[in-house]
Amino acid sequence: MIFKGVRDGKPYPEHGLSLRDWSKIPPRQLRLDEIVTTTKVLELDRLLSEDSTFYGDLFPHAVHYRGVVYLEDGLHRAVRAALRNRTVLHARVFDYDFLAATPPVHE
Numbered sequence: 001m002i003f004k005g006v007r008d009g010k011p012y013p014e015h016g017l018s019l020r021d022w023s024k025i026p027p028r029q030l031r032l033d034e035i036v037t038t039t040k041v042l043e044l045d046r047l048l049s050e051d052s053t054f055y056g057d058l059f060p061h062a063v064h065y066r067g068v069v070y071l072e073d074g075l076h077r078a079v080r081a082a083l084r085n086r087t088v089l090h091a092r093v094f095d096y097d098f099l100a101a102t103p104p105v106h107e
Contacts, residue, residue, distance in 0.1 A: 005036040012065035025092040060091040
């Protein structure tokens with residue numbers, strides 16, 4: 001099995017992060033077998049495209065929510081990594097769990 005799981009849709013609330021917000025999150029390594037995808041559909045033409053990240057972020061986007069890492073964007077990059085026999089992927093990970101555990105700042 002390549003991924004921990006495959007689902008259709010995001011189980012977490014909308015985070016509202018823009019591409020600029022994502023770019024501020026440093027990429028880190030994720031094991032492919034610890035990732036749950038949020039889409040079941042894979043477009044073969046995008047998988048085979050050499051320039052699929054030309055206009056987007058170089059790194060996939062993932063969300064850590066309730067102890068699980070969900071791949072929000074970058075399924076094709078993750079599958080390409082697996083096809084190259086790689087077990088890890090560099091991705092930007094937004095941590096909902098950390099956000100929920102952080103007390104609000106009162107001024």
